[in-house]
Amino acid sequence: MDWFTSHLDDVWRLSVIHAYLAGIPLLLGLVVALPLGWLARRFSWAYPPLIIGTGLLYTLPSLAVFILLPGILHTQILDPVNVLVAMTVYTVALLVRTVADGLGAIPDDVRLAANAMGYRPVRRLLGVELPLAVPVISAGLRVAAVSNVSIVSVAAIIGVEQLGSLFTDGFNRDFFAPIVTGIIACGVLSLLFDVVIVVVTRLLTPWTRARAAS
Amino acid sequence: MIRFESVTKEFPDGTVAVDALSLTAPTGKITVLVGPSGCGKTTSLRMINRMIEPTGGRILIDDRDTSTIDAAELRRGIGYVIQHAGLFPHRTILANITTVPLLLGWDKARATSHALELMDRVGLPQSFAKRYPSQLSGGQQQRVGVARALAADPPVMLMDEPFSAVDPIVREQLQDEFLRLQEEIGTTIVFVTHDIDEAIKLGDQVAVLRVGGRLAQLAAPEELLSRPVDDFVADFVGRDRGYRTLGFRTAPFPTSSEPTVRLGASAADARGVTDDPWVLVLDDDDHPVGWVERERLDGTVTRDALHRGGTVASTDGPLRQALDAALSAPSGRGVIVGPDGVFVGTVRARDLIEPIEASAARERAASSADASGDEAGEGAGEGIVVAEPKAL
Ligand SMILES: Nc1ncnc2c1ncn2[C@@H]1O[C@H](COP(=O)(O)OP(=O)(O)O)[C@@H](O)[C@H]1O
Ligand SMILES: [Mg+2]
Numbered sequence: 001m002d003w004f005t006s007h008l009d010d011v012w013r014l015s016v017i018h019a020y021l022a023g024i025p026l027l028l029g030l031v032v033a034l035p036l037g038w039l040a041r042r043f044s045w046a047y048p049p050l051i052i053g054t055g056l057l058y059t060l061p062s063l064a065v066f067i068l069l070p071g072i073l074h075t076q077i078l079d080p081v082n083v084l085v086a087m088t089v090y091t092v093a094l095l096v097r098t099v100a101d102g103l104g105a106i107p108d109d110v111r112l113a114a115n116a117m118g119y120r121p122v123r124r125l126l127g128v129e130l131p132l133a134v135p136v137i138s139a140g141l142r143v144a145a146v147s148n149v150s151i152v153s154v155a156a157i158i159g160v161e162q163l164g165s166l167f168t169d170g171f172n173r174d175f176f177a178p179i180v181t182g183i184i185a186c187g188v189l190s191l192l193f194d195v196v197i198v199v200v201t202r203l204l205t206p207w208t209r210a211r212a213a214s
Numbered sequence: 215m216i217r218f219e220s221v222t223k224e225f226p227d228g229t230v231a232v233d234a235l236s237l238t239a240p241t242g243k244i245t246v247l248v249g250p251s252g253c254g255k256t257t258s259l260r261m262i263n264r265m266i267e268p269t270g271g272r273i274l275i276d277d278r279d280t281s282t283i284d285a286a287e288l289r290r291g292i293g294y295v296i297q298h299a300g301l302f303p304h305r306t307i308l309a310n311i312t313t314v315p316l317l318l319g320w321d322k323a324r325a326t327s328h329a330l331e332l333m334d335r336v337g338l339p340q341s342f343a344k345r346y347p348s349q350l351s352g353g354q355q356q357r358v359g360v361a362r363a364l365a366a367d368p369p370v371m372l373m374d375e376p377f378s379a380v381d382p383i384v385r386e387q388l389q390d391e392f393l394r395l396q397e398e399i400g401t402t403i404v405f406v407t408h409d410i411d412e413a414i415k416l417g418d419q420v421a422v423l424r425v426g427g428r429l430a431q432l433a434a435p436e437e438l439l440s441r442p443v444d445d446f447v448a449d450f451v452g453r454d455r456g457y458r459t460l461g462f463r464t465a466p467f468p469t470s471s472e473p474t475v476r477l478g479a480s481a482a483d484a485r486g487v488t489d490d491p492w493v494l495v496l497d498d499d500d501h502p503v504g505w506v507e508r509e510r511l512d513g514t515v516t517r518d519a520l521h522r523g524g525t526v527a528s529t530d531g532p533l534r535q536a537l538d539a540a541l542s543a544p545s546g547r548g549v550i551v552g553p554d555g556v557f558v559g560t561v562r563a564r565d566l567i568e569p570i571e572a573s574a575a576r577e578r579a580a581s582s583a584d585a586s587g588d589e590a591g592e593g594a595g596e597g598i599v600v601a602e603p604k605a606l
Binding site: 110115119120123128131206 | 263265285288289292294296299305313349372
């Protein structure tokens with residue numbers, strides 16, 4: 001506790017970096033996963049390669065990715081861009097299937113009605129299909145958020161600072177306080193992400209609660 | 215006017231869903247496509263707005279070949295109602311109804327005020343505007359479906375079994391309202407159902423399709439009942455055809471005067487007007503309210519004492535209604551009112567037989583004149599028939 005109170009500034013600084021490294025890829029990953037998920041749903045031949053391919057990405061060991069990416073991207077090993085790119089890849093890996101499933105869960109009646117009313121594909125996607133897929137996509141995002149917060153900490157091993165640095169620090173000094181602090185801070189951060197996603201989802205989906213009101 | 219010219223649909227798997235279908239759906243009328251499951255009704259309907267493309271022949275709307283019109287544009291001008299309404303769950307009722315007007319670029323205020331007006335027309339309280347579809351019953355959702363289809367005032371509306379999924383009482387209500395609405399707005403409607411009674415009730419003309427997507431008969435409902443062209447149509451149309459045609463025939467029939475009492479009269483007054491065991495009761499506006507049994511009366515004649523079984527027929531209504539009134543009256547005398555609902559007299563079943571026979575004879579004479587007359591004459595401009603001989 002003493003350690004925590006005396007290092008409040010450090011913990012705060014690392015938390016902000018951690019939130020940045022885990023959160024930005026969540027948004028970028030969503031933006032990339034949306035068209036890929038749509039493709040997988042739109043063309044049945046595209047579904048297996050996209051779903052299996054992106055699924056495999058998630059099995060890449062994170063440490064290996066952090067070490068190999070600078071070579072591929074021609075960046076410095078300590079450049080946070082490496083972490084952002086890696087985390088975006090993991091987010092995409094988790095979300096493509098979610099987006100495809102979310103779009104696939106839209107009732108046939110609704111899609112049919114949209115076509116019959118003269119929707120063209122893009123407008124139908126944005127105006128009808130995506131809004132209806134929000135609950136499913138949001139569930140996937142919550143999983144990806146927790147996963148990102150956890151995987152980002154591994155980057156401490158290659159020296160990119162964030163909450164994971166507390167683990168390496170504590171390990172090197174055989175000192176538990178920073179490790180416990182890091183675990184708790186990661187937990188709080190995950191919880192915060194979750195709350196933000198849940199609140200935004202609620203704002204976007206008033207109709208899902210209408211049943212109870214009737 | 216919608217014209218099918220020898221339209222065929224063969225699906226890629228070789229299924230011929232519609233086979234050389236030719237028919238015309240006249241402007242402002244209800245054309246019903248009816249037939250057993252899988253006979254190609256839905257396929258025919260969806261070819262009109264190009265949700266399915268024909269593989270042969272063409273479809274014209276007001277003489278424009280639909281294949282030359284951009285599909286999305288075409289659809290925005292055609293209302294479409296499906297079985298489970300297919301409302302957008304994430305949009306309020308109001309937003310559902312304004313969908314097509316907004317796609318067409320109407321300004322929001324105009325779309326909204328028009329939508330509210332339509333909610334009125336289809337019998338939805340305006341307080342529903344901000345609700346979501348899941349908060350409405352099936353019947354209410356179907357009304358929204360109809361309002362949504364009509365929201366941009368399309369000249370044409372397609373309906374695919376719109377009332378099949380609601381319970382029978384609501385269905386009947388929706389059908390009656392639908393007929394009233396159609397009378398007001400005069401939209402050209404193609405209506406699909408597998409229910410022959412619904413077809414006969416709603417159709418200005420009815421096209422019976424057989425499996426394989428071939429037109430078996432296209433006729434006015436009455437003609438379908440009285441002159442089915444073959445065993446398939448006769449079977450499909452079902453029992454009691456002769457009796458059911460009476461639902462379409464009107465003819466003058468004689469009525470007899472009937473002693474009556476008013477609501478609130480004393481039992482003694484009621485016994486005084488007649489020796490018959492049953493006495494007819496009128497309200498202060500001379501509208502019949504029911505029969506009372508002379509023997510059972512005491513005190514005054516109240517609504518509670520009325521027999522509830524009898525139906526009432528109108529002098530200008532179909533003969534079936536008059537016959538039903540006679541058969542359902544506890545006295546055996548059917549209660550007849552004028553078009554204004556004012557009591558005119560009563561009629562016995564036996565007095566209806568002669569008018570019924572006479573009307574049947576007139577019908578037979580008219581149809582044999584038709585048949586022997588100018589066969590090619592296109593049914594007095596009603597846009598009828600023309601089943602194309604299938605080329606071999
Ligand atoms: N996409 C399709 N591919 C192959 N066959 C189809 C397709 N859609 C419908 N059919 C077949 O076409 C026939 C007519 O179908 P449909 O028009 O839906 O009939 P209905 O609406 O009268 O029940 C049926 O035999 C059906 O199985
Ligand atoms: Mg069908």
